[in-house]
Amino acid sequence: MQHEPTRRTVARVLPVDVEQQRVLLLLGCDPAVPEVRYWFTVGGAVDAGESLAEAGVRELREETGLVVDAAALGSPFGTFEVGFSWDGRDYVNDSTLFAVGVDAAVADISFDGLDLLESQSIFEARWWTPEDLEGDGRAVDPRLIDQMRAAIAHVREGQE
Template sequence: MSQAELRPPGTIRHRTTARVLPVRPDGKVLLLHGWDPLKPQTPYWFTIGGGVEAGETVLEAASRELREEVGLVLPVDALGSPVATNQIEYEWGGCRIIQHQTFFAVAVERVEVTFANQEELELQTISKHGWWYGDDLEATGQAAHITIPGLLRQATDAITLRRAS
C-alpha cells in the first residue's frame, strides 16, 4: 500500500498496483500491519505491493515492491502469472483511492523481513509483518479490505497446485 506522498484531502486518486502474496509451505501468507496516517488508532493487515511507476510493467513493479517493502529479492520471472485481479475503492490519508490491483503468489521457504528499503511514509505507517491463513485473518476482522482473506486462500491454493504439478 505504498503511498509515496500524502495528497490534499478530498483528492480522488486512480492507481494501478502490483501486489505480492508470499506463501510458506504451511500455507500462511506474509502480510504487513499498518494504518492510515489520519487514523493510527485503527490498524489493519494488508498485502505487500504498491503503485506501478511510469515505464514499468506490473511484474517489474511487483518485484520492486517486494524488495522495497520486505527485503525479499525475486526476479520478475519467479512471480509467474497473476492469481487474481480486482478493483477496490477506499480512503487513505483523506483521499479516495480507486485502485486496480494485480496479485501474484510466490512460494517461499524462509523470509528474513526487513523494512530497510521502505519510504519514509511507509516507515511511519507500517509497524510489523505477520504470517496469516485467510480464515484466521477473516476471524479477526482486521483485514484492510474485505477481499484480502479470500485472496490469501487463492494464493495458497495456487501455490499448492504449482507444488503438486
C-alpha cells in the same frame, strides 16, 4: 470541494509459505487515522516504465526485504478494484494479484526499504493462515481471506 479520486494501477504480491500454507501480510494504518490498524497485502502503484511484475517485486523488496525475480511471480491469479482514503486523499486502485512461494523458515523480513511515510504506517509483518486472519478481524478488505486462499492454491498448483 470534492476531488476526483486518484486512479492507480497497482501490483499486489502475496508471498506464500509453501510449507505451512500461510501468507505474509503487513500490519499498518492510514496516517490520517493512526489508531486504526489493519492487515493488508504487499504492493503498490506501478511506476512509469515498469511492468506489473516488476512493480510487484520492487514493492516486495521495499516493504519486506524479500528479493525475487519478476519471472518467479508467474502469471497473476486475480484482479480487483478498490476505493479507499489514505493520508487524506482518495484513491481507486486497479489491482493485479500475484503469488510467490517462499520458505518462511529462512525468509529474512526487513523494513529497511520503506520510505518515510511508509515507515510511519507499516508496523509489522506476519505469516497468516486464512482461518487465523478470519478470527483476528483486522483485514483491511473483506476479500482478503478469499485472496489468501486463492494465492495458496495458485502456488500449490504451480508446484504440481
